Amino acid sequence: MDRLISLGLFLLALGAGSVAVVLVLAGFIEFLQSGRWPDQSLLRLGYDSGLLRARWFLAHDWAMILRNLLAGVPAALALAALVPPCWWLSGRLAQ
Numbered sequence: 831m832d833r834l835i836s837l838g839l840f841l842l843a844l845g846a847g848s849v850a851v852v853l854v855l856a857g858f859i860e861f862l863q864s865g866r867w868p869d870q871s872l873l874r875l876g877y878d879s880g881l882l883r884a885r886w887f888l889a890h891d892w893a894m895i896l897r898n899l900l901a902g903v904p905a906a907l908a909l910a911a912l913v914p915p916c917w918w919l920s921g922r923l924a925q
Contacts, residue, residue: 836923843916850909857906872908873900 853870860868876882887897 832923836920839916839923840918843913843920846909846916847913849908852912853906853909869902870905872903873897873904875905876900 853875857870859869873882877884884898887893
């Protein structure tokens with residue numbers, strides 16, 4: 831069971847790192863074309879992927895705080911920060 835979780839964490843780290851690199855590269859290409867860096871926050875990524883709905887944030891008062899937090903965190907940075915702990919935990923479980 832530990833090896834299966836280790837493999838899952840390794841694949842999560844690999845996927846998150848790859849997506850972070852692709853997001854930064856796509857942002858750089860758009861910057862070269864338009865002259866401005868695109869908004870690639872976690873909120874925008876959630877809306878674009880269909881994981882988040884705008885009406886969810888209107889249901890409760892605390893949800894707008896979460897929405898503002900997601901809007902302020904760059905997606906590439908969040909994914910890049912996810913890679914080292916997943917990689918380390920994967921290595922620890924593999925032993």
